[in-house]
Amino acid sequence: xxxxxxxxDNGLGYTWDIMPASTRIGWYNEDxxxxxxxxxxxxxxxxxxxxxxxxxxxxxxxxxxxxSPSNTTNLQTPMFDxxxxxxxxxxxxxxxxxxxxxxxxxxxxNNEMNTDWTSYCGMMTLGDPEIFNLTWRYLYDIxxxxxxxxxxxxxxxxxxxxxxxxxxxxxxxxxxxxxVHILGLTHYEMNNGTGNIPSFRTMYQDVYHKNNDxxxxxxxxxxxxxxxxxxxANGQQLYRNQASQAQWVKDMLFEWKNRAINPYVKNxxxxxxxxxxxxxxxxxxxxxxxxxxxxxxxxxxxxxxDALESLxx
Numbered sequence: 001x002x003x004x005x006x007x008x009d010n011g012l013g014y015t016w017d018i019m020p021a022s023t024r025i026g027w028y029n030e031d032x033x034x035x036x037x038x039x040x041x042x043x044x045x046x047x048x049x050x051x052x053x054x055x056x057x058x059x060x061x062x063x064x065x066x067x068s069p070s071n072t073t074n075l076q077t078p079m080f081d082x083x084x085x086x087x088x089x090x091x092x093x094x095x096x097x098x099x100x101x102x103x104x105x106x107x108x109x110n111n112e113m114n115t116d117w118t119s120y121c122g123m124m125t126l127g128d129p130e131i132f133n134l135t136w137r138y139l140y141d142i143x144x145x146x147x148x149x150x151x152x153x154x155x156x157x158x159x160x161x162x163x164x165x166x167x168x169x170x171x172x173x174x175x176x177x178x179x180v181h182i183l184g185l186t187h188y189e190m191n192n193g194t195g196n197i198p199s200f201r202t203m204y205q206d207v208y209h210k211n212n213d214x215x216x217x218x219x220x221x222x223x224x225x226x227x228x229x230x231x232x233a234n235g236q237q238l239y240r241n242q243a244s245q246a247q248w249v250k251d252m253l254f255e256w257k258n259r260a261i262n263p264y265v266k267n268x269x270x271x272x273x274x275x276x277x278x279x280x281x282x283x284x285x286x287x288x289x290x291x292x293x294x295x296x297x298x299x300x301x302x303x304x305x306d307a308l309e310s311l312x313x
Contacts, residue, residue: 022057061119158183200252208264222271246296255305
């Protein structure tokens, strides 16, 4: 129920500032397009009209990034066909639809490219990340030709490159300062173990030290992140780590409240919690969604949001 989730009666007493949405080029031979109706109904924000700003993730995949060692028959990437012009008409429509939306769009293209699970990663393009950069600039140039002036381009690698390699590190996928407006951050704590977990501060100070020298002059956004509560894969109890998740959230919001004295969060203009579970079959591997049983976590969110609201009231 998106109407309820977007309102202040969602159990947290907080109305969201950002509305995330995502799509891909298509599903095999079926084209997918910009979700104009959803964007106008549930987003429509411009930063000043008290409506959520749209964060729109677009991915160069036609099979929902079905890349894995177990998939030996359907591995495919559209990256080379993009450079051959196969998707030009679709990209022109995308540009025109975003322009017609008129409100700002936080446009996140091909996130987590420095991994081995996306259709646009270097492992799918002959070990050559430059193909990623060429396709990024290709779409950017189409937006320029269509005079799209409401698209804010987010470059969002994963914090840790997988598998690690010099050629596959995140900066090898960087298309250049002329093609990027915001640095996107993604750093998860799945919280499936039994011991202590790193705090938000520890994790995102690491992100800060990694990126500040190169990207300190542009805004940052945590385009997706979360701390899990303990999945139930391998017969383990679901939500068993709620206490540590709640503490993680409490500490995180305390950091935001004191952002004026915390350099590592000063440049971050927003954050989007990935409110979904990761499944393997019917079992939850990573419990990331804030479900009703997580009463301690919900309380931590609500108290933290109330504290943040008090700073601006």
